[in-house]
Amino acid sequence: MNFELMYALAEHSQEPMLLSSSRGDILYVNPAFCELVGQRREAVLEIGSAGWMHLLAETREIKEHLRADGRDAKLEANLWHKSGQKIPVELVSRSFSTSENHSYISVHVRDLRAQKDAHQKLEAQQQELKKAVRELQLVMDFSADLICTFSPDGEFLHVNKACLAILGYTPEELIGRNYRAFIHPEDHAITEQDAVEVIAISKTLNFKNRYLHKDGSTIYLSWSSSLVREENKIYCIGRNISNEVANQAKDKHNEYRLQALLQEGQDMVCILDKEGSYSFVSGSVIHAMGYDPQELIGRKPFEFIHPDDVVDILDEFEQVSAGMDAKTPPFRFKTKAGEWRWLETKGVNCFHHPAINGIIVNSRDITERLQAQRQLELSEKMYKAVFEKNPDFVYSLSPSGYFTSVNAAAISCIGYSEEEFLKMRPRDLLHPDKLKEAEENFVRIKAGESMTTETTVFNANGNKVHLAVTKVPVIVNGELIGVHGIAKDITAVKRQQRLLKDTANRLKNILESIKDAFFTLDKDWCFTYMNHQFEKSLGVKSSDLIGRDVREVFPSERYQKFYAKFQRAFSLQHPTHFEEYSYILNEWLDVSAYPSEEGLSVFIKGVSARKQVEAELKKLSLVASKTVNSVYITDDEARVEWVNDGFTRLTGYTLEEIKGRKPGDLLAGPETNLEKVSVIRQKLNYDKPFVQEVQNRSKSGEVYWSKLDVTPIIDDLTGGKKKFIVIETDITEQKRAEEERTKLTEELLRRNRHLEQFTYIVSHNLRSPVANIIGLTSLLSTSDNPDMQKGIITKLKQTSQNLDYIIRDLNEMLSLQAGVLEEREKIMLPTVIEQVLQELPLDGGSTIRVELNGVGEIGSIRSYVSSIISNLLTNAVKYKSPDRPLCLTIQAEHHQTEGMVCLMVTDNGLGINLKKRGQKPVWPLQTIPFPCLWQRIRAIPGKNPSRSPGRICNR
Template sequence: MEKGEIEVEMTVQQEVQVPVVGVEVLYALVDLNPEPMALTHQGGTLLSVNEALEQLLGHEKSTLLLLGLEPLSDLGEGEWRLIRQESQLQGICQRELHLRHQDGAMIPVQLLAKTVQTLEGDTLVSLHVRDQREIKALEEKLEQQQIATTESLHDMGMVLKHSADLICTFDLEGRFLRVNQACETILGYKAEELVNRHYTEFIYEDDIASTLQDTEKVKHVKTTTNFKNRYRHKNGNLVHLSWSSSRSETVGKAYCIARDITELIKVDQIQKESEERLQALLQQGSDMIGILDIQGGYLFASSNVARILGISPEDFIGRNAFEYIHPDFHEEVIACLTKVLNGEEVNTMPYQFKDGRGEWRWLESHATNCLDQPSINGIIVNTRDITDRRKAELQLEENNQRFKALFDYNPDAVYSLDTEGNYTSANSVALKFFGLSPEELQKKHLFEFASQDNLEETKRDFAKVLSGEPISSEAAMKGPNNEDLYFSFTEIPIIIHGKVVGVHGIAKDISVAKRQQLLQEATANRLNTILESIRDAFFTIDKDWRFTYINQEFDKVLGVNSKGWLGLDMREIFPVTEFEGFYQHYQQALATGEAVHFEMFSPNIKLWLDVNAYPSEEGLSIYFKEITSRKTAEAELKKLSWVASKTVNSVYITDDQSRIEWVNDGFIRVTGYTLQEMKGQRPGDLLAGPETALDEVRQIRDKLKFEEPFVQEVQNRNKNGELYWSKLDVTPIFDEQSGGKKFIVIETVITEQKKAEQERMLLTEELLRRNRHLEQFTYIVSHNLRSPVANILGLTALFNYQQDMENQKLILDRLKQTAQNLDTILRDLNDLLSMQGEVNDAREKIDLRELVEQVLQILPDTTKPRVQIELNGLEKIHSARSYVSSILSNLVSNAVKYKAPQRELQIKISAEQVEDLFCFTVEDNGLGIDLKKEQGNLFGLYKRFHFHVTGKGLGLYLVKTQAEALGGYVTVESQVGKGSSFKVYIKNLA
């Protein structure tokens, strides 16, 4: 025997053939097997384990050889003896037991023990271990999926039974196989009248050809949607249907859903592929072991092939694997074999394999190239039978196709609810209706979409379904934009083991039809209400001049009783000879097809009438109202206008909407606008000046709503842009009969009076301001001047020439200091008095940036802060330079004096325009002021708030006084320990 050849001998022991294999081959088979495997002596001694068993148990090979059979937790000495005996008697023994992992976890496995005779004469036992955890999990999952599939089929059967649409199945020749109860509602036929009959017997003749084409399309492309044709109802009427069809290759049927679109032809059909609910699970592992040569011929086959495939191992030897593999899979298997020969380990896709009974079984394999190992010199193929799993997958796929046909492809919204009313699933149509994703819809409750009008009814219907009773109803629900959508609902309970576990529903969108119905009802009611409520008299006549409608106002205006006039000729009641002018206009409207409007006096009824006549295909619609009072008023108004045109003042007349109808020459002279320019305009829109705010214009228009005259002063702007002040005397003219109202406005120019009034106001403000300063001066004289004068008098009284020189010098020093204080106070008084004059004479154009830089230059170098300047584009103003410079100097000096010792001083100087005032701000991060405590003394004369530095308390008083002298004011924001912000507002004197 050549080296590397496999020697196989069969010996007979107790009527069982035990394979004879070389020890070297056995050890190689154990090491190269991808599944856990061990080799033991017949007595139980562990001889070899492979890497897969090491990984399964979490032990290294050396540890396992020492532990022996201990990790096989269920395998005691007695059990091992039985396994050994059974394998000797039958050649193989199979047991379900548990292995113990290194961490103590118990692993369910299937143990296969096979007795092998070595060429050396030893009897060994090979232990094949198959990890059952994945199979156990798969079995449990398949069982759960089977239960879910059964429930889904039951649910879909209920949907099929109660659906408002026609749901049916056809064979591929076009004969009805099954039809739901909706066929009787839609086509008038009972289900048994359609079953086993060809659809062409019921289709409208003109649509047979297109329907046959669609059937052929279903055969080739499997699915068609939105195919429309016409069926004949049992009573002979045509019924328009929209079809969705899907063919199942597995069962050779076409599943179809037809929606009745006779009332609503166009139906949106959107199909969305849902994710496949069940996935085929691919498994690795092997039940059978074989060795192939490079051409695919069998060199070895394990003994379990007889049990699994019904073919003895001897029959495989010398045969090629492709003799058993289905021809459809040859190309794929050859590709896998090529990869193996290139050194790759390959797991094949499922393929079909013929067993001993000639039946095709599904297998999958794991192949390893061992051609370079002399003891094997072949390709080891580990193969597993997955026929049951494959059948289950195909069954799941078939169930999924049925589910798709009945649920996803339904042209109406289909949904499911739990017993609490929460959405659990919905098809794409339902998701589109509400503009939600599946995840968003599953967070919604049924009652969230119900409108307030039918919320209680929705709750009652849901309770009825939960009690086990199917319901059908119509209701409005809230759509994605909060609009009302109208649906026809069919809801059925999901009952499992006699208990309601949820609800299935189908909602058909009837919004268009419902809205049309509501619109027609509302239009009819509104039209009748309008015709009876309009203030004008209204009647209609046909082309033969017969009355077809007369409202109540007709009788009131003409003083007649029109009861019984409908159908009578209008000319019999109102003779043409007496109302010739009216009939001429009516004839014109009928002849031209265009509306006519006219005003005419009727001597017969002694009334002026305003008439509008509108022609139509039916005849004439005529509105009229009595305008006798208005005509009388217009005559009087013409007289009044003649008088007003001659007056010197500006006079104009407006309608009840404040739009000008007439102006006199005085108005043209004052405003510069002619009647043609102003007619139809509101005076406030063109004439209102900047000091006549929109609120004042609105107040004037509000006053016009009343019937009382009023007087109002306004500032106007003439056509040339010049401003002037006017006093408006407004008098309403009201016509009780017609309800019309006009206004006569007499405008008197009072510009000079307003100027004088404003000058008086300014003079009064100046006197008040000076009076406040005089009060301050009185305070200084009565308090600050008295103190140094009293000191001087007291020191003079103490002076005595007979005293020693030291005391005399001390008294003279005190007199000198007191005189200096008195001089300081007098200088302060002089500064304050200098501010009481007019500042207008001192105004000039000031460069702000230059002025700020000059103020900052006076700061000592040792205390110069970080200064930020933001003028925001305001570079020039007109004001008193000395005042503005003094204000800035005092504020900046105070910021430096009262800086916080613990941080660097920062100052920000900014400027802005606030309406008609110029504002500059000085901010610092100094000590700050307690505003709650010092608010009343903040700008007082000689008031100080910090005493650790020298000062007189005059700075803030000067700031406030100078700002007021410039027509402005000062505000302050401050926090102790954080800093202060002073805002100074002054008028720009340009």
């Protein structure tokens, strides 16, 4: 079978299947599998690296269920649907290997939902059957009728206990004996005839005969017999009709009574003939449906049944017509008034009964019951909604204290799954300190007491959770059947309460530790709190004053100005701040009063020392205001309190604009960064004067330099608080002069370095072409060979042209040093190398190899590059070995990682004798390459995009 056909079969298969690697990675899924889990194929394949076991609801190790021998392995599991639903499935997996020794696993999935549902229904039916058997046994044991089984030859096989009441014999006395021994002698013949009929047609009904009682009296019995051929038994029910026979005269009276029962009963009884028409209708239909029985006779019930219910009722009618008893589902029946009423009907086929010859239909109006049932269902749905959607932890407990149900909020709050909850008790979650209390409370709840308590539990992560729990016992018929509980997570509330308590404690500690006197009054001007400083300052005790009116303790005539301010704060509900001199304390007081809904909070501190300092500062400010320099005064946090006119002239800011602000935040210039401002503020923490130069920016945006002379003033009378006097001097012109001197010095040093470099280049670059010209002219004067002279003249031209290039490069270098040329030029590296090689004095045996590896145009200073290459090649020729021909290699490589172009010149010359120089050799040879000379060369952008700044080196 080819691959396309196999793929088509898998794609169109109704059976979900997938293919995975031996590690569990999903390689293929068919559409049926995607439909089963409710996901697109791409989404399923995206989790391939996680393994297809990721789709299982339970954690399993697939290796435990797979066999390496290739045989099928089956297991049942649950797959996750996209909606979150668990789908029961049977997985059949087989591992196999390809010819390339690749291992795979094919998995076929069978949806077990229908099977599970059928199994549950079967179990339910079996339970119903067991129940029916038990009920049947009870019926048989307590039935007033004689129920028994016979063998075909008439031997009793089983008899119920009714035989004692009917015949006077116990079941043990009858079982094993033939029924003929107990029949009235006159009824032997008809009994034998009925026995033959039972064997022939398997059933007889209402056969009557007489039995002899143990005491010798005659008992009339009516029999219904049925032969079960598979069991080879005859099942019989015998009813004692002795009284009926004795009371035949009363039958007519009983018939009237029955008619009255049918007329006035709640159930409607009717008979349908073979055509499905009413042949009899009880009188109860009058008050139930409003019809007279004669109005329905001859009409079909389907005329009155709701059209939506007719199909179901027809099916039931056909079943009853076929001989089966049936109970219809509720259906709607139209009353004479046009109202639809819900009926529940049971039909019994009685065509075999001559007196009935039809189907007995017993109907009952269940409209009110259905309405009550729907109301109950609505109540249950509402309860479930309250239970499941409740944001609090809702749960139920069994009488033994185990969880029987929990809502989603409980799972979210505590972190355990529902399955884990149902195996636990609340005590399993409790803090050990709460166990004893919980046990006592549960005893009270079992006694019928509802209660609300607070407790502490541990969640699945081991964290504490505080809960407020309300527990209500559920008692039915005086018996506890469970406990219903609602727990509210109060962890945040507890944390807040603890925080408030800690805050209150901290606040009290703060109020007690502050050096200011502090007290609070309620709305009646009575003390509610005072700190230790208040007690100490006024010589009072809080225990004597709490609850007393402040105006009684401290007379109004002495503190009239204070009480006036307090009254204003109370009236306007606005804080007030004032300074007042107390003649009683002989001190200036700074008072702040803050009104609130509870009363008034008052802070009082002595400021006599500050008043003295302020008086001194006023004198100093008078002097400072007249000085030419900028002067300003700050508080201990470096906020400006006062500036003179010189500050305004220098910065452009007035006192109103800068008061309360830090100078560094407003005046810092471009070079006065946060770090420098931080250094200045750090120096303010010390008690020593200092000088600092800063760059500032005035209000108009002008940048200037200032020298700050900062002097701290320590005030011991106010607890060591500081103020700072700052004298600011404009040093802008001084800084400019310093900058000019610095620039001039740097320019002189730069020119000196360039001059030294120029001298070096002149001494090296001009020497080689001049020496070549001298040598060539000497050869020209001594040679008579025309070809040789022609070659010498050509060489002289090339050497002269190269000399011209060098002189021009020197001129450009001089221009560069003078600041005329600032940018590098574009240089073709192959051309520069060719020009240098033309000037190189080589003999006939020399070999030159040039490998530039694609490096062409670079950006640099032409004279520098030419001089470097010329020196490297000249050194190679100068120090060549006399023992071998010169072999010279020029290579260029682009190093992308280092961002460079590396030019390497290698030769087989003499090298350097390290032993002679007293150095340890680092190579096995006695000589090493010539020392490297490094020069950075910038590549020209756009010409060689893969090239970057590189190195020229000689070795």
